[in-house]
Amino acid sequence: MLNLYDVEVHSRLLLGTARYPSPAVLAEAVRRSKTEIVTVSLRREAAGGKAGGAFFELIRELGVRVLPNTAGCHSVQEAVLTAKMARDVFRTDWIKLEVIGHHDTLQPDVFGLVEAARILTGEGFQVFPYTTDDLVVAEKLLEAGCRVLMPWCAPIGSAMGSVNPMALRAFRAHFPDVPLIVDAGIGRPSHAAAVMEYGYDAVLLNTAVAGAGDPAAMAEAFAFAIDAGRLAHGAVPLEPRDMAVPSTPVIGKAVFS
Numbered sequence: 291m292l293n294l295y296d297v298e299v300h301s302r303l304l305l306g307t308a309r310y311p312s313p314a315v316l317a318e319a320v321r322r323s324k325t326e327i328v329t330v331s332l333r334r335e336a337a338g339g340k341a342g343g344a345f346f347e348l349i350r351e352l353g354v355r356v357l358p359n360t361a362g363c364h365s366v367q368e369a370v371l372t373a374k375m376a377r378d379v380f381r382t383d384w385i386k387l388e389v390i391g392h393h394d395t396l397q398p399d400v401f402g403l404v405e406a407a408r409i410l411t412g413e414g415f416q417v418f419p420y421t422t423d424d425l426v427v428a429e430k431l432l433e434a435g436c437r438v439l440m441p442w443c444a445p446i447g448s449a450m451g452s453v454n455p456m457a458l459r460a461f462r463a464h465f466p467d468v469p470l471i472v473d474a475g476i477g478r479p480s481h482a483a484a485v486m487e488y489g490y491d492a493v494l495l496n497t498a499v500a501g502a503g504d505p506a507a508m509a510e511a512f513a514f515a516i517d518a519g520r521l522a523h524g525a526v527p528l529e530p531r532d533m534a535v536p537s538t539p540v541i542g543k544a545v546f547s
């Protein structure tokens with residue numbers, strides 16, 4: 291079981307709800323992913339006016355927990371205001387906090403992120419910060435009151451998978467007791483399995499499912515991969531070696547003799 295701010299969930303896949311070909315496909319992807327948590331961009335959907343209302347209704351009907359996000363916010367003020375609106379709309383203290391700092395990479399503005407996290411935790415929010423793999427920033431986020439961290443593995447929507455596996459492993463090792471969710475940049479189920487093998491607690495992804503040829507089938511594939519990665523981590527995988535090691539060490543002997 292995964293414990294996030296005292297809420298226990300079975301599924302270790304958190305799914306984004308943007309860019310699906312249709313609401314029906316989104317609903318089917320959510321069902322086949324077996325996710326218990328979806329993230330929703332309040333700014334993007336609210337910008338649709340009436341359509342935004344219908345979308346929020348659809349999300350409520352999915353029967354999963356909502357993690358509203360501040361996607362598209364580029365300043366502390368915008369992110370804090372969006373979080374407060376999201377709390378009213380979805381009646382939850384959970385907020386996935388994004389403060390975007392760079393137009394090309396959509397890299398978080400980590401200074402603004404820490405500031406916004408401090409303000410929001412002070413107002414009773416339970417903050418899921420989308421951050422880089424920088425350990426110092428992560429420490430500051432914990433000091434600001436975050437009890438979950440969400441490091442990226444590659445830029446949002448890039449589908450690259452982990453571009454710096456060493457940093458992600460160090461991040462995991464540095465915060466053994468903090469729930470860690472890899473967020474953004476996952477492109478394939480194998481990428482998700484890899485970060486779960488590093489010992490991450492969960493994965494949040496959107497583009498890789500919404501943009502797939504068959505989003506619902508891909509959602510299910512991710513669910514299997516995440517479970518496989520988790521199982522493999524618990525089974526303690528071998529470390530790679532430089533040299534060959536014979537897998538059949540004793541030559542000429544009968545099996546088990």
Ligand SMILES: CC(=O)[C@@H](O)[C@H](O)COP(=O)(O)O
Pocket residue numbers: 306307308329359361420445446447448449473474475476494495496497498
């Ligand atoms: C939906 C959402 O929250 C994204 O901002 C998130 O970071 C996912 O990124 P990918 O689309 O790369 O999976």
